[in-house]
Amino acid sequence: MALEKREQRPVAEKGEHIIARHLIEDENIKEEKNLVIDGVDVSGRWNTFVLSRVNSEFDRSFFQEIKKTVVGSRINRCWQCGMCTASCTVTPLYRRFNPRAFIYMMQLGNLKELKKYIDVAWRCVGCYKCSQRCPKQVNPAEMMEALALVVKKYFPEEIATKLKLDEEVKKIYEDMIIGHGRLDLAKLHTSAMQKSGRIKELLGKIERDAILKMAKDGRAFSILRLGKPHNWGKSKEAIEKYLKNINTIENSGTGGLNG
Amino acid sequence: MAENILVIGGGPAGLNAAVMLSELGVNVALVERDSFLGGNPKKFKYKFLFPDMQPADNVIGELIKKAEAGGSIKVYYSSEVSDFKENGKKFDVTLKSADGSETKTFDSVIVATGFEHFDPARDAKYSYQLFDDVIDIKDLERMMGENNFVRPSNGKPPKKVAFILCVGSRDRHVGNQYCSRVCCTVSVKQAIEMREHFPDCEAYIFYMDIRTYGFFEDLYWQAMEEHDVQIVKGRIAEITSGPDNTVICKGEDTLLRGPFEIPFDMVVLASGMEGGPQSPEMSSKLGIELDEHGFLKPENITLSPFKSSKAGIFLAGACTGPKAISDSITEGAAAAMNAYTYAVKNR
Known part of the structure; x- marks a missing residue:
C-alpha cells in the first residue's frame, strides 16, 4: 500500500464543512481563510458566519427614482401578473431574465436581489411584445431600459468586471x-x-x-x-449628441435620472 | 285591513325593507337590539362608502330618517324576539325589551340580523390587542370617522402602514373557509384615504389575491396608479414588536421566494365578516336552517336567495353571507316584495 503524503495542507472551500452547504448561497457565508485572534488560530471553519437571507427593508426611494424617469414612469402600475415574462423573447433563452421579477425588485427597492441579475438585466432585445400585451400598460420594455440605467448607476463595479x-x-x-x-x-x-x-x-x-x-x-x-448614408453629417451629429447625453445620465450622481 | 310584517334588524337591509313596506301601507314592526338604528355601519361609524367614496351618512342616514319619520313603521329599540310560534300561516311573536314584552301576530317575517366583524384577537398570530399599533379595518374606519388617524401607541401620525388581507377569512385554522368579499375593497379604499390625507405615509397591502370584484376594481387600480399603494404578495404569519416602537410583519414574498421581516408603524388587519351569535340564535328561535359557514341558509341560493327554509320567513342582507352595503339594500327591497306577496296571499 502506497501512502500519499501531501506537501501542503489543503485549503478548504468557503463553508465546505457546512453539512447542508448546497442550501446556502455563497454570498451569505462569511468566512476568513486566515484569521488569528489574540494568538489563537481561528482560520477557516472556526470563524464561519451564515448571514440571514431575510429581507428586512422595503426601500421606496428607489421606486420614486424610477418613477421620475420617462421610461420608468409607470412602475406603480405593475401588479405582477407575469404577462411580460410570458411573452418575452429573451426569457426562453435566459431563464434568469424575468421582466416581471425585475419590476417587482424595483418596486420594493430590493437591490440585494437585483444585484444577482446584473449579467442578464441587459438582455432585453426591445421587441415590445410585453408592452403590447401588458394589461396595465406598464410598458415593461421601456421599464427594462430604466432598469439598465439604474443598474449601471448603482453597481458600477459589477459593470466594470462582469460586463x-x-x-x-x-x-x-x-x-x-x-x-x-x-x-x-x-x-x-x-x-x-x-x-x-x-x-x-x-x-x-x-x-x-x-x-x-x-x-x-x-x-x-x-x-x-x-459609401456613407445620405446626409450622414446631420444624423451623426444627432447620434453623438444622444450618446453624450446618455453618458451624462449614467455617470451622474443621485437624481441624475430625473433628466 | 293592513298587513302586519315583522322586520328583525335595523341595518341597511332591514331599514330598506321596512321603508319599502311602509310605502305600501303595511304596518311594520322593526326590532333592533341596539338603542339606535343603522346596524354595523352606524355602530362602527363608517365614514365613506366604496366604490364612489360618498359619505356613509348619505346612505345610512337617509334610510334612518325615512324609518324614523313615523308613518306605519314602529321601531322597537333595544329589543329582541323572545318567543316565536307558528300560527297557521301566520306567526305569533313576543318582542321583549327593558320596558316589558308584547305579543303580536304577523303575516310574514323578514330576518335581517346582519353580520359581526371577525375578532382578530381570536387568531393569535396577528397579535391584535397585544400591540396598540395593530388595529383592524373597523377600528381604522372609526378613527377616520372621528378624524383621529394617529398611531394608538403614541398619538403621532404613522409613516409606514401595512394592510393585511384575509384576516379571519379563507383560513381553515379559524374555521372560516369563505371569502368575506368586501375587505379587499375596504382596505384599498382606506389605503387611498390614508394616502390622500397623509402623502408622506407609505401604504403596503399584503395579499394572497386581491378580490375587488366588478367595478370595485377601479378603486384598486386607482390605489396603485394614482396613490402609489404598493401591493406585496404573501400572507403575514407573525406580528412581533420591533425596535423604535414598531411592529414587525413576518411573511414570505411569494413572488421572489424569500422571507421578509419588515417593521411598520401601524398594521391594519382586514378582518372579515361572520354570521355572529345572532345567526344560530335566529336559526333555533325561528326554526330556519343555518349553513356550514354559520350564516342563515337561503332556500335556493340562486333562484330565491331572499327566502329562508321556512315559508313566510324571508332573509335579507349579510345574515345570509358576506355582502356589500349596496347588495344588502337591494336584498332588503327583494325580501320586502316577497314578504308582502306572502302576506297578501294568506290574508
Missing part, C-alpha cells in the same frame, strides 16, 4: 455607427469574438468556406463600395 466584454462590444458598435454610418455585422461579430479571446472559433471549416465563397462572388468587398 466588461459587453461594454467593449458596445464601444465597437458605437464607433462603427459613428465612423461609417453603417452596421457591419460580420465585423461586429469578429471584433466581439476577438475581444473575448475566441478568435480561433472563427476559423472553423464552415467559416473558412463561407469567407472563401464570399470573396469569390464579391460580397466580401461590397461593404467597401458602399
Whole structure:
C-alpha cells in the first residue's frame, strides 16, 4: 500500500464543512481563510458566519427614482401578473431574465436581489411584445431600459468586471455607427469574438468556406463600395449628441435620472 | 285591513325593507337590539362608502330618517324576539325589551340580523390587542370617522402602514373557509384615504389575491396608479414588536421566494365578516336552517336567495353571507316584495 503524503495542507472551500452547504448561497457565508485572534488560530471553519437571507427593508426611494424617469414612469402600475415574462423573447433563452421579477425588485427597492441579475438585466432585445400585451400598460420594455440605467448607476463595479466584454462590444458598435454610418455585422461579430479571446472559433471549416465563397462572388468587398448614408453629417451629429447625453445620465450622481 | 310584517334588524337591509313596506301601507314592526338604528355601519361609524367614496351618512342616514319619520313603521329599540310560534300561516311573536314584552301576530317575517366583524384577537398570530399599533379595518374606519388617524401607541401620525388581507377569512385554522368579499375593497379604499390625507405615509397591502370584484376594481387600480399603494404578495404569519416602537410583519414574498421581516408603524388587519351569535340564535328561535359557514341558509341560493327554509320567513342582507352595503339594500327591497306577496296571499 502506497501512502500519499501531501506537501501542503489543503485549503478548504468557503463553508465546505457546512453539512447542508448546497442550501446556502455563497454570498451569505462569511468566512476568513486566515484569521488569528489574540494568538489563537481561528482560520477557516472556526470563524464561519451564515448571514440571514431575510429581507428586512422595503426601500421606496428607489421606486420614486424610477418613477421620475420617462421610461420608468409607470412602475406603480405593475401588479405582477407575469404577462411580460410570458411573452418575452429573451426569457426562453435566459431563464434568469424575468421582466416581471425585475419590476417587482424595483418596486420594493430590493437591490440585494437585483444585484444577482446584473449579467442578464441587459438582455432585453426591445421587441415590445410585453408592452403590447401588458394589461396595465406598464410598458415593461421601456421599464427594462430604466432598469439598465439604474443598474449601471448603482453597481458600477459589477459593470466594470462582469460586463466588461459587453461594454467593449458596445464601444465597437458605437464607433462603427459613428465612423461609417453603417452596421457591419460580420465585423461586429469578429471584433466581439476577438475581444473575448475566441478568435480561433472563427476559423472553423464552415467559416473558412463561407469567407472563401464570399470573396469569390464579391460580397466580401461590397461593404467597401458602399459609401456613407445620405446626409450622414446631420444624423451623426444627432447620434453623438444622444450618446453624450446618455453618458451624462449614467455617470451622474443621485437624481441624475430625473433628466 | 293592513298587513302586519315583522322586520328583525335595523341595518341597511332591514331599514330598506321596512321603508319599502311602509310605502305600501303595511304596518311594520322593526326590532333592533341596539338603542339606535343603522346596524354595523352606524355602530362602527363608517365614514365613506366604496366604490364612489360618498359619505356613509348619505346612505345610512337617509334610510334612518325615512324609518324614523313615523308613518306605519314602529321601531322597537333595544329589543329582541323572545318567543316565536307558528300560527297557521301566520306567526305569533313576543318582542321583549327593558320596558316589558308584547305579543303580536304577523303575516310574514323578514330576518335581517346582519353580520359581526371577525375578532382578530381570536387568531393569535396577528397579535391584535397585544400591540396598540395593530388595529383592524373597523377600528381604522372609526378613527377616520372621528378624524383621529394617529398611531394608538403614541398619538403621532404613522409613516409606514401595512394592510393585511384575509384576516379571519379563507383560513381553515379559524374555521372560516369563505371569502368575506368586501375587505379587499375596504382596505384599498382606506389605503387611498390614508394616502390622500397623509402623502408622506407609505401604504403596503399584503395579499394572497386581491378580490375587488366588478367595478370595485377601479378603486384598486386607482390605489396603485394614482396613490402609489404598493401591493406585496404573501400572507403575514407573525406580528412581533420591533425596535423604535414598531411592529414587525413576518411573511414570505411569494413572488421572489424569500422571507421578509419588515417593521411598520401601524398594521391594519382586514378582518372579515361572520354570521355572529345572532345567526344560530335566529336559526333555533325561528326554526330556519343555518349553513356550514354559520350564516342563515337561503332556500335556493340562486333562484330565491331572499327566502329562508321556512315559508313566510324571508332573509335579507349579510345574515345570509358576506355582502356589500349596496347588495344588502337591494336584498332588503327583494325580501320586502316577497314578504308582502306572502302576506297578501294568506290574508
